[in-house]
Amino acid sequence: MKNPTNLLSSLLFFFLSLSLFQRSVYAQNAKSMIDVGVILDFDSWVGKMSRSCMSMALSDFYAVNPNYRTRLVLHTRDSKRDAVDATSAAIDLLKNVQVQAILGPMRSWQAEFVVEIGNKTQVPIISFSATSPFLSTIQTPYFVRTGLNDSSQVKAIAAMVQAFEWREVVPIYENTEYGSGIVPYLTDAFHEINTDIPYRSAISTLATDDQILEELYKLMTMQTRVFVVHMTGTLASRLFLKAKEVGMMSKGYAWIITDGLANMLPSMDSSVIHSMQGVLGVKPYIPRSNELINFTTRWRRKFRQENPEIDRIELNVFGLWAYDSIWALAMATESTGVVRAQFEKPLSRDNLTDLAAIGISKTGPKLLEAILRTSFKGLSGEFQLVDGELQSSAFKIINVIGKGEREIGFWTPAHGISEKLNPNDKKMYSASRFDLRPIIWPGDLTEVPKGWEIPTSERKLRIGVPVKDGFREFVKVDRDPHTYAPIVTGFCIDVFKAVMESLPYAVPYEFIPFDKPDGQSAGNYNDLVYQVFLHKFDAVVGDTTILANRSLHVDFTLPFTESGVSMIVPIKDDERKNAWIFLKPLTMELWVTTGAFFIFTGFVVWLIEHRINIDFRGSPSKQAGMVFWFSFSTLVFAHSNFLSTYLNSY
Incomplete structure (x- = not known):
């Protein structure tokens, strides 16, 4: 039988080893909770959607990565659409x-204050919806924009x-900061x-109707009839309803909305969508996967359960950016190995404000570096930060038609x-409109607006014209x-009108005759030109000669016609194709005289030859024919061998 003392020692050693093993396993399975603040406008559509997407992002991320040692814990605060409340929430x-x-926070003018707090305490401020270019990631290095900068879309709008x-x-x-930044x-x-x-x-956000x-x-x-609208959905809804009311959503007008407004179209009221028919817009391209x-299916089901009072729900890019932001932050915290927050407190705490008493985060710089180098394929596409901002590869061009939007093309930097x-x-x-699908413009038209109209109240150019008696052409x-x-007409007037019509914009004008009340000319051309110098006319159109003394007061266009002496002759038919053109060099009288002498010559030859030359005898008709034949045949050959008498040789 064994010693009872040894048995008791063995049992004690066994239980002690088991306890140490359990503690080791528990320590290995224990998760480090990382506190993360979230500042949203709880009563806004984007706030509700983003809050839901962040919650699902946490569940999805740790379901895919159950062995990660860190766990994000979200602490949400309501900024109540106010910059002071957003700042107070950040300090809290x-x-x-x-x-x-x-x-x-969500809005650019809220983030302006919170970013300064983050920069001072070295705590990363990550925003997916504060898109104003005035928020600089270079001047405030602890500001990380996981959405697109508003300036990234201006090239696409300019191409349109x-x-x-x-x-x-x-x-x-x-x-506001958001509106004026672009x-x-x-x-x-x-x-x-x-x-x-x-x-x-x-337009102020507090503007009345x-x-x-x-x-x-x-x-x-x-x-101008082309407008680019950059504002939040609440103000834009009122703007387009009033624009429809006054007739600015009709023929001749063109409207382009930026991505912030285009992303909110699915959540807008049907009356607002009806007033925006024909509007063009740009929005970030989200690849389908x-x-x-x-x-999207899971989120729509969850959101309906949490918000049964909302009828129109549609996931947009802000929700996807919120989702990807949680994944990026979770990856960064895991890679840094951060266990708990550490703030370096100031040595002296006398007369310190709440902000100064917080101190400086020791883990902030390391976490910021990890966030900036994080890259993965998220729901919104490739997540990669360049200079602290998300980059976009393409924009989708849309046309508001019917109850929603229709895709008409894309824009890429390349x-x-x-x-x-x-x-x-x-x-x-390419920047050609023929690379886009057919567009329905305001007024339910397919004709492209020319972009300008002549307003009835606009001042017209005063064009002086000479009044004279001669050269009225x-x-x-x-x-x-x-x-x-x-009623002014003429060649110079036609040239002027052709030039004005070729301009890509409208220039209203009116012709003002330079005359007296009785209709007579008010002066010579020097006096007419001098009226431009006196600002009584804006320009002069007419057959005005460019002279040195006149050039002292006005500028002339390039001459479009030359002055000088010219000859005008009537136009006659071309008679070169006439068979009798050879008769033109001589007059008819001369031709008749020449013909008479030919006949007379033939008669004299016949008179001498017919008694002795058998060729000149015969019937009367033959002798008459011989007279004519002999006369005209002498034009082409000689008859010296044919004649019998030397008298005919002379």
Whole structure:
């Protein structure tokens, strides 16, 4: 029998080893919880959609990667569509939760303040919906944009304008950080294709319906009829409803919306979509995949359960970017091996604000570096950050028709506009409208708007014309017998009208005769030209000679006709094909005289020869014929051997 003491020691050793093994296994299976802040507008459509997509992204990611040692824990805060609330939420997350990264906020003017906080505390601020170019990832290195910069779409919009040969465009944008951020980039892109921006329409988000109508009426008084709209869905809905009301969604108008608004079309009210018929737009191209189709089905089911009160639900690119942002952050935290948040507190805490008391994150720089080098194939396409921003490879061009949108083409930096997207296409860059599918324009028309109209209230050019008696073929001034309005015609007027019609934009003008009340000329050509210098006329059209003294006051065009002495002769029929043209050198009298002498010569020869020469005898008709034959045959050969008398040789 064994010693009881040894048996007790063995059992104690066994249980101790088992306990240590269980602790080791538990330690190996324990997950590090990484706190991440999320700032969204809970009551907005994008906020609700993004919150749902982030929740599904966490479940999907860790279902695919169950062995990862880290787990993201999301702490959501409501920014209530306010910049101050967004900033307060960020400070609360950093101070009380000590999050290692913040997703959001949603709007560019909210992110402007939160990004500065992240830069100061060295905590990455990741936003998928703050798209304003004013938010610089270079000036604020801890700002990461996992959506597209608004400036990335301006080349696509400029290509559309170039394709339809529009020479003037008016941008209509909301007067916020988001709205005004794209304008400098649009201006540069239009400048490259020789398109002008004659006016910029900035509308406040707090504008009343009357103020919107006032701005639209102002646009109607201008010449340009092509508008690029860059604003949030709420303000854009009101704008297009009022534009439809005043008749600006009809023939002759062209509207282009940017991607931020084009992405929101599925969630807009049907009345707004009805008012936007014929509008063109650009939006990021999202490649279709089995993963995207599967996720969309699951998300739609989940979202309906969570939000039964919402009728129109459609997943857009902001939800996909939110989903991919969670995956990118989860990959980055796993690769860095971060276990818990560490903030370096300031040495002195006297009189410190809440922001200063937070300190500086020790794990932030390492996490930021990991996020920036993360790349994978997400639901929205290839996820790869360049200079802290997501890059886009293509844009889809849409046309609002019926109850929604219709795809009419694509734009890529390499190939420009194309009807179909083919990455392997070898064609050159194109900006042709013929590479797009048929378009329905405002007013339910297929005719391309020319981009300008002549407003009734616009000041016309005053064109002076001379009043004179002679050379009325150049300029002729008559008066309407009923209205006494001038009727100006002539060669110079036709040339001027042809030049004005060839311009790619409208220039209203009117002809003003240079005359007195009695209808007589008010002066000579020098006086007429001098009226331009006095600003009484904007230009002069007529047979005005370019002289040195006149060039001191005005500029002349290149001459289109020459002055001088010319000869005018009547045009006669071409008689060179007439068989009797050989008779023209001599007059009829001379020809008759020549013929008479020929006959007389033949008669004299006959008179001498017929008595002794048998050839000149015979019947009277034969002798008469001999007279004529002999006379005219002498033109071609001599008769010296044929004659019997030497007298006929002379």
